[in-house]
Amino acid sequence: MTVLAAVIALVGSLFFALGAALQQFEAAGSAKPGLLALLRKPRWLLGGASILTGGGLHIVALGLGPLTIVQPMGVASLLFALPITATLHGRKPSPKELAAAGVVAGGLVGLVLLVPDSEGPTYLSPNGVLTLLGVAGVAAVLLWAASRVASPAGRAALLATSSGVLYGATATLMRVLLDGTWNWWYVLALPVPLLLALVMLQRAYAVGHFGVSFASLQIADPLTAVAFGALLLGEPVPTGVLPVAAALLTAAGTVALARTSPLESRNNPPTHSPL
Template identity: 85%
Template structure:
């Protein structure tokens, strides 16, 4: 059953990678398209969204067959799948430097995922905590967006995607609280705001053109934000020792290398 869970999660990662690559292809340099509303009218972008939803659904199914420690690392494989798919859509082959840098990011992320201690306590957060969650995520996302306006193209893609990842991490934390603590209608109303902002910010990152670095930054920021909020607001344990530091350093080094090697992915 564990092997089945790993296979299902791996297929889910492939769907997630395909969806991200399709959405980036539409967002990067598409003539006459401005903002999220414009992309919503493009069939290929919508197909990418459907593929991402299918990937997420498969990961949920995989969790029914195997432990989180098996399923989560399989999700990291989406980065390794996404680069060749995106390169093919843009009519080229991924370089060895790209794939090597992506492998570094993936290895570091797997290490971080496996090192985070599991918590059996229910995720409970009162209204002040929810407001703190949304406020901190909003301020962090705004600061990252502001910094992106004066950054290089690759840096802009990374900062915008990180901003999106912070908002997605806040959304994931809020969803956990909603599921574990009961379906509070007030929390349910608060959920769409960070999710939609995250989606819009991610499309801005994709539109810059450096798909590899933007997708890697998203893959890093989303889970790390959820872990940080879990520790700060829910009292969940954090990993200790030198191992998580080494994994984080490997992830950072891979992202920097990817930013230096990833070419501009924009349609002529």
């Protein structure tokens, strides 16, 4: 069953990567990458369906195998997404680009495996939910504001990080809904960070540096969820030298991606802008 779980999780990562690549291709080619405009594009919708399929397969894999096997398979979506996106844009990914993505993936696997398992049901008070949404919202706005004065690669990273923070808040609230005590209005609050995260991510994709934006999303989402789990749910966090080393590895890989990932927006002339 463990092998089957790993295979299903790997296939799920492929679907997630394909969906992200399709959505980035449409967002990068849209003069107005707003959510309403993108919803009218069949290829963007197909990407959304692919992402949902990948997420569903990941849930199935978690039901069949241990977290320590399934979660690292999810990181493979970064390595799948780069060649798919490059093909859509009519190029081949460079060895340096793939190597940088490998460094990010290695660091992420380390971080995922080092996060301690949580025990017991989760509980978040109404004030805690407001704190969760408020902190995530402020962080997302600050990252969005900083992106407006950043280089193209920096803008892609900051917007995707903003999206990752909002997705991390969404994941935390979803865990409370599935595993804890909650009020009915928690359900009404759930779409707020989710929709904002989707909007921020499409803006990041529209910039054109897909490798940077996708890597930043992959890093920010789980780290934000871990941080909120520790601060609001009292869950344990990884300690010691190894988590720091894994975090530095992901950061170094992301910077390398910013320097090697080309500008793939069809609305702008191709340029190389370091982070």
